Amino acid sequence: MHAAVILELRAGTGGEEAALFARDLYEMYRRFAERMGWKFEVLDMEATELGGFREVSFSLSGDGAFRHIQFESGATACSAFLKPRRRAASTRRPPPWSSFPSPRKLTS
Numbered sequence: 001m002h003a004a005v006i007l008e009l010r011a012g013t014g015g016e017e018a019a020l021f022a023r024d025l026y027e028m029y030r031r032f033a034e035r036m037g038w039k040f041e042v043l044d045m046e047a048t049e050l051g052g053f054r055e056v057s058f059s060l061s062g063d064g065a066f067r068h069i070q071f072e073s074g075a076t077a078c079s080a081f082l083k084p085r086r087r088a089a090s091t092r093r094p095p096p097w098s099s100f101p102s103p104r105k106l107t108s
Helices: 016-034 066-070
Strands: 005-010 037-049 055-063
Touching: 005 016, 005 066, 016 037, 016 055, 016 066, 037 066
Parallel strands: none
Antiparallel strands: 005 055, 037 055
């Protein structure tokens, strides 16, 4: 007997990035099921304009599906780490030492 597992993925707070992350998780489970030889069936799907998922639910069934997936639960967060932008050269402040008087040549 093969017990089926139903999984639901929902994009949380974060708009399109959260929806794209939900799609990535969906693809991860789909590939894993394919690799394990399980049956993968989409039950419901609500896609976004950029290809992410607001919500998707699917079932996995096959030998060991329940045993491997039974403890999957909880929230997963995705954080965007953006590279800081540099200011344009015209808006940069001069270094603090630029206001010091220029050094004089010492004479002995």
